[in-house]
Amino acid sequence: MLLNLVKKIIFIYIITFYSLFAFADDEEIGRVENVIGIAEIVNKETRTPIEKDLPVHPSDTIVTKDKSLVKILFFDGADIILYDNSELKIKEYKFKLDSNKKNLSGVFEDIKGKIRFFVKPDKNVENDVKYKTNNAVMGIRGTGGVIVAQGLEKTQLVVTSGTVDFSNPAAPNKIIQVKENQWGEMRGEKPPAPPKPVTPELIKNLALDLPEGFELTKSGGDEKDEDTKSNETNSTPPATPATGAAGSAAAGDDDDDDEKEENESVNSSSKNEENEVFRLGPTLSVGLYQYFSVGLEARLFRFLGLSANIGGSPSKMNMKDFPNSGKKINDNSQTPINDIKSSFMHFEVRAVIYPFRGSFFIGSAFGLRKIDLEANTCVFVTVSSQNFCVPANANLKLNTTYFTPQFGWLFVWDNGFTIGTELGAQIPLHASGQSNNVNLNTQDPNAYSQAINSATYKNFQNTVQNNMSDYFTHQVLPFWNILKIGWLF
Incomplete structure (x- = not known):
């Protein structure tokens, strides 16, 4: 009987302790x-x-x-x-x-x-x-x-x-x-x-x-x-x-x-x-091979960014400064090109996402570029036992489309001030609207006849019409929008 009483006391103690612990x-x-x-x-x-x-x-x-x-x-x-x-x-x-x-x-x-x-x-x-x-x-x-x-x-x-x-x-x-x-x-x-x-x-x-x-x-x-x-x-x-x-x-x-x-x-x-839904405002950019651009930037829910911009070079730019252009310009060493410059205009649209809802973004742009290239050289001929230069100049106009995968950072202050930078690569897609001409500047018919039939002239013509056209159609250019500033309202 005493044993049973002890068992009951122990059982009640265990149940009570468990209840206190469990609840x-x-x-x-x-x-x-x-x-x-x-x-x-x-x-x-x-x-x-x-x-x-x-x-x-x-x-x-x-x-x-x-x-x-x-x-x-x-x-x-x-x-x-x-x-x-x-x-x-x-x-x-x-x-x-x-x-x-x-x-x-x-x-x-x-x-x-x-x-x-x-x-x-x-x-x-x-x-x-x-x-x-x-x-x-x-x-x-x-x-x-x-x-x-x-x-x-x-x-x-x-x-x-x-x-x-x-x-x-x-x-x-x-x-x-x-x-x-x-x-x-x-x-x-x-x-x-x-x-x-x-x-x-x-x-x-x-x-x-x-x-x-x-x-x-x-x-x-x-x-x-x-x-x-x-x-x-x-x-x-x-x-x-x-x-x-x-x-x-x-x-x-x-x-x-x-x-x-x-x-x-x-x-x-x-x-x-916490509450940003939509912001929109103007931007101004300066960059490598894009030069100057003005645009309109929009951001939705701090996640999606959409923009459009237009811009170009302020003047004719030296094509010898472009990557890998020397191989095209100096394709024939017998035809040294004295000067070759080009102006650029572009219009592009862009879509990016901000994966962390912060300043970092990743996305791509699609654009149209108008190219206006000019080049000149000397075609040397012999007339009456005298060697002299017949000036030759050429013009190439071309439209290309491209897309630019890119990433970057865009910092937006509460008051709307915006500053950022963008990096990527411009990849050509298609070329159209090509027009070109090559002229010899001389009044001497003998000099003109020798120059237009010379290998130098034909090499110069090929450099502008084919080599440079091929360059803009296939050359991938580095993209760096060094500085973008703006104001998002």
């Missing part, structure tokens, strides 16, 4: 204080529309849709606000506030979009909270601020109270501290750059304003202990740094030059990088 993740850690618009909690295969006072558990993922807001209030006094089109997963959240050794630990990961966070500062509580985006880890200890995660390659952090340890998981040994009224940025797998002072315009561009009455309780405002004053200060949305003498001294004159860059970076992240 630990189901423990409520907070609630939805308020919600505007459409949002949901995702947990495994379950999607639950968010309503006010809905409980929140570890392993929940909070997702907001367009024009939505959600505020999560945790039972320890911390809170998080998710702005529209944002996402955050609660991987872990544990707190002990009723023991001698108080502590709070939490991990929030897969952050996308924009969130405002607040972790209540308390010198009697050991805080260890981490926020993670795709390329950044933020260690929080009694801190407030804003995280903006733009795609997979860029994270911005604005600290409004306390200090945050800021690092990149690709370079975990490089950790910087972003302090109150500073902001930091993480790009790709690079270590974080030194933090910079927050500016009023930067805060304005973050668009952190909340509808009146949305926050039913201020962050940390329910506690009335020795840290109340600090909590009330830290509970407010991100504020701008002091503008008085002390604030100016703290920021330092050395940071003034960076203010414009900071504002443009945040403005770009909150507007164009």
Whole structure:
């Protein structure tokens, strides 16, 4: 009988322990204080529309849709606000506030979009909270601020109270501290750059304003202990740094030059990088064998680029400077060509894609080129026992079509300024509309008769009519649009 009793006690103990372990993740850690618009909690295969006072558990993922807001209030006094089109997963959240050794630990990961966070500062509580985006880890200890995660390659952090340890998981040994009224940025797998002072315009561009009455309780405002004053200060949305003498001294004159860059970076992240649909504007280019071009550039969804341009050479260009042209020009050493130049005009259209939705692109252009070539030489003849030169000149006009596989970079600032470069190869496809003529400039009939029947004249004629025509029809030219600048509206 005693043995059976012991077995029952052990069985009950095992069941109780297993239940506590199995359902630990189901423990409520907070609630939805308020919600505007459409949002949901995702947990495994379950999607639950968010309503006010809905409980929140570890392993929940909070997702907001367009024009939505959600505020999560945790039972320890911390809170998080998710702005529209944002996402955050609660991987872990544990707190002990009723023991001698108080502590709070939490991990929030897969952050996308924009969130405002607040972790209540308390010198009697050991805080260890981490926020993670795709390329950044933020260690929080009694801190407030804003995280903006733009795609997979860029994270911005604005600290409004306390200090945050800021690092990149690709370079975990490089950790910087972003302090109150500073902001930091993480790009790709690079270590974080030194933090910079927050500016009023930067805060304005973050668009952190909340509808009146949305926050039913201020962050940390329910506690009335020795840290109340600090909590009330830290509970407010991100504020701008002091503008008085002390604030100016703290920021330092050395940071003034960076203010414009900071504002443009945040403005770009909150507007164009997330919401760009269509941009269009003029461009001007200068390049190798394309010379000067003006065009119209369009970009859709930061993925597809379309353009058209027209241009050409400002004057006759020396054909001896073109690759492999010497083999065609000097095909017969008995006919040295004194001068051979050509002018070019082109019209082309281009389509490219931006595979990473950044500045790098790859694509191809299709174009029509008009060529107008002129050449001259001397045909030496003997008349009355005297040698003299009969000037000969030739003209070749030709139209060719070509396509240009290419890649490059096009950087577009938020204000519309555009600069880039393009590289590739121009591959001829077809030639048409060829016309040519060769003339001898002499009034002496004997000299003219000797010159037109000479091998020198025939070689010169062949060079222009056949060799140079063949050159433009088959020669692949390197393509380098060295500089393209423009303005996309």
